[in-house]
Amino acid sequence: MDGKYIARLMKYVMGFYELDAQSCIEFVCDGHSANRRAFNQYLRTRIPNATYMTCFAHMWNNVHKDFIDSMPQINKFLSLAKMLFANSDQRVLAWQLFLEDRGIFKARPVFYVASRWSTWLKSGQYWLRYFDHFSEFIDEVDSAAQCISELKVLLRDYRQSVLVKFQLILLAILAIPLESKLAKCESSSLPAAPFVLQAVSKMQEFFSQAKVDCQDSKSIPESELFRDIPTNFDDARSEFRAALSKASKRLSNLIANEPSLRHPGASFLEAVQIFSPAALRSKRSNLSHQDIERWKGHLKCVKDVTAEEWADYIRMIKDFPELHRPEIVDLDDYWKKMAEDFPNLSRIALLNIWLTVNSVEVERGFSYMHTFLGSRRGSLTEKNIACLMSFCFNVRERSSNDVIRRFIS
Numbered sequence: 001m002d003g004k005y006i007a008r009l010m011k012y013v014m015g016f017y018e019l020d021a022q023s024c025i026e027f028v029c030d031g032h033s034a035n036r037r038a039f040n041q042y043l044r045t046r047i048p049n050a051t052y053m054t055c056f057a058h059m060w061n062n063v064h065k066d067f068i069d070s071m072p073q074i075n076k077f078l079s080l081a082k083m084l085f086a087n088s089d090q091r092v093l094a095w096q097l098f099l100e101d102r103g104i105f106k107a108r109p110v111f112y113v114a115s116r117w118s119t120w121l122k123s124g125q126y127w128l129r130y131f132d133h134f135s136e137f138i139d140e141v142d143s144a145a146q147c148i149s150e151l152k153v154l155l156r157d158y159r160q161s162v163l164v165k166f167q168l169i170l171l172a173i174l175a176i177p178l179e180s181k182l183a184k185c186e187s188s189s190l191p192a193a194p195f196v197l198q199a200v201s202k203m204q205e206f207f208s209q210a211k212v213d214c215q216d217s218k219s220i221p222e223s224e225l226f227r228d229i230p231t232n233f234d235d236a237r238s239e240f241r242a243a244l245s246k247a248s249k250r251l252s253n254l255i256a257n258e259p260s261l262r263h264p265g266a267s268f269l270e271a272v273q274i275f276s277p278a279a280l281r282s283k284r285s286n287l288s289h290q291d292i293e294r295w296k297g298h299l300k301c302v303k304d305v306t307a308e309e310w311a312d313y314i315r316m317i318k319d320f321p322e323l324h325r326p327e328i329v330d331l332d333d334y335w336k337k338m339a340e341d342f343p344n345l346s347r348i349a350l351l352n353i354w355l356t357v358n359s360v361e362v363e364r365g366f367s368y369m370h371t372f373l374g375s376r377r378g379s380l381t382e383k384n385i386a387c388l389m390s391f392c393f394n395v396r397e398r399s400s401n402d403v404i405r406r407f408i409s
Contacts, residue, residue: 003037010043024050025300026355030058053265063207063247064120067171070243074171077154077164078123081134082111083147091141098137099130121175128168135161163236170240174210191331191353194276196269200251207248268355271295275349276331281317299352305344313345 014021024047029035039052068075085092096106110126112119127134135155141148155161253261255270263269273279274295292310296302331353339346 003034003041006034006038007042007046010038011046014046021047022049025351026050026053028053028055030055053268054263063203063250064118066246066250067243068120070246071167071171071239073160073164074124074167077151078112078120078127080147080151080154081109081127082123084145084151085109086111094141095137098140099133102133104130104133118179121171121179124168124171125175128165128172131165131168166236167240170236177206193269193272193353193355194279194331197255197266197273198279200254204248204251207244207251210244267298271298272352272355274299275335275353277317277334280314299348300355301348301351305348309342309345313342 013019014024027039027043027047027050029039029052036052039050043050085095092108095109099106107126110119110123112123138148138151138155154164254263255266256262271294274292292314332350335346335349335353338349
């Protein structure tokens with residue numbers, strides 16, 4: 001898909017829904033160069049008030065790439081397992097029958113997809129659960145397929161097999177809290193923009209403090225698992241430590257002061273916290289007028305807010321702490337209630353807190369199309385796509401504040 005096609009599709013969707021081009025203030029995409037070209041070459045004049053926002057979720061979740069690059073043996077194993085089953089329903093059925101014959105719940109294999117969040121973790125958890133059974137299954141498979149030959153070599157080699165299993169154990173120990181930290185705000189019923197940097201900070205802290213000591217792998221003692229190969233044990237731990245360090249560094253870079261490292265939307269995500277009373281109060285002790293002015297430069301449509309209204313808002317944060325409790329997460333409701341006291345600020349806040357910071361909804365929509373339509377998705381027209389994307393977005397569950405709480409907890 002090239003930039004010209006993306007731009008043409010966007011223009012069609014805007015026309016289909018009669019969207020006001022002047023009111024479009026953000027164009028959010030992943031980091032693919034085609035999206036940048038679509039905006040810079042074809043859409044900038046069509047939506048003149050919009051700025052380009054690289055999808056924060058994509059850059060944020062590239063931490064998975066750090067694990068993939070740092071742990072090649074696990075990645076090789078997961079890739080071979082995917083190749084074994086991904087295009088063969090017959091092998092999937094054979095695997096399920098193999099498990100059923102042994103009285104084991106016949107769960108379908110879980111494969112990772114490079115552009116899908118947390119699938120690498122989920123795939124690792126799945127194959128750890130069935131690792132020993134999978135080794136038996138591979139021994140029984142009679143096929144000349146290259147992926148099967150490579151799996152047999154890997155699993156029959158005691159050193160390689162134990163190394164992969166140990167690293168899968170380490171990964172599983174971190175998987176549940178890591179998946180929680182990686183979870184994005186999947187609800188379109190509550191604004192999330194003011195909470196993003198807080199979540200990134202918590203994730204970065206998680207990676208920097210995660211441990212890979214031998215006592216972490218409680219399911220298999222170090223003495224039993226690596227009694228004959230201490231060198232491989234050290235290598236496994238070193239690779240895992242390297243992945244944790246890279247992931248922590250990547251997240252630190254997203255909000256770094258160095259322009260070449262800093263995420264393009266980091267300044268906005270820092271500034272939009274001004275509309276979260278709890279976040280603003282935490283900065284109140286060292287907050288300056290210069291900070292407010294700097295933040296205002298990264299927000300949308302703030303010219304209508306008078307200096308007096310800003311001053312009244314800051315004064316309220318200081319003098320009435322009961323109005324900005326830390327547990328307030330539904331900022332939409334909060335600012336609607338503030339409309340009478342802060343008419344201009346409320347309107348601007350309700351615009352900025354709702355600004356999209358990731359393109360997860362769009363990619364999820366395309367995943368739905370692939371799931372339900374298979375190869376037929378290639379024959380979709382632009383109108384089909386516009387209607388399906390609208391349907392996928394609007395039928396999403398409108399969940400409670402728990403979504404945001406999970407996002408920032």
